[in-house]
Amino acid sequence: MSQRLNILEKDEPWYASGLNFKCTECGQCCTGSPGYTWVSDEEIIAMAAHLKLTIDEFSRKYLRKVGQRISLLEHSTTFNCVFLKDKKCQIYALRPKQCRTYPCWPQNLKSREDWENAAKYCEGINRDSTTVPYSKIQEQLDIQLKN
Ligand code: SF4
Numbered sequence: 135m136s137q138r139l140n141i142l143e144k145d146e147p148w149y150a151s152g153l154n155f156k157c158t159e160c161g162q163c164c165t166g167s168p169g170y171t172w173v174s175d176e177e178i179i180a181m182a183a184h185l186k187l188t189i190d191e192f193s194r195k196y197l198r199k200v201g202q203r204i205s206l207l208e209h210s211t212t213f214n215c216v217f218l219k220d221k222k223c224q225i226y227a228l229r230p231k232q233c234r235t236y237p238c239w240p241q242n243l244k245s246r247e248d249w250e251n252a253a254k255y256c257e258g259i260n261r262d263s264t265t266v267p268y269s270k271i272q273e274q275l276d277i278q279l280k281n
Pocket residue numbers: 156157158159160161162163164236237255256257258259
């Protein structure tokens with residue numbers, strides 16, 4: 135029995151008791167150095183419909199092709215996401231999976247130290263007593279890994 139418990143303990147990730155995070159919608163993760171915000175076909179269709187644009191219109195205005203993938207555009211000098219305005223996401227309810235799952239990304243969950251490093255950038259981490267349960271963290275991580 136004790137051996138089994140040891141195995142379970144070993145398999146448990148460091149964040150098994152949940153993590154303290156609540157998004158303040160500060161917009162910090164929508165800016166910074168150059169990067170990509172990947173979008174799927176379904177997300178493009180939903181965002182275009184929301185903005186009452188055809189897919190072609192939406193693509194010309196907001197998208198770029200990177201290899202075989204499609205990313206939202208970003209400002210050429212500030213590197214702000216094309217949908218960031220006055221530090222707010224203009225399509226928050228329809229933001230892509232990549233945005234929804236932040237900060238539960240693999241690189242931030244590798245260790246407690248990586249999570250604390252992410253907290254230097256994201257003010258929603260360790261902000262108050264809001265705890266994201268383990269099941270939710272895993273769900274977000276799985277979505278991001280498949281993205
Ligand atoms: S940096 Fe963190 S708190 Fe700010 S918008 Fe992004 S996820 Fe939310």
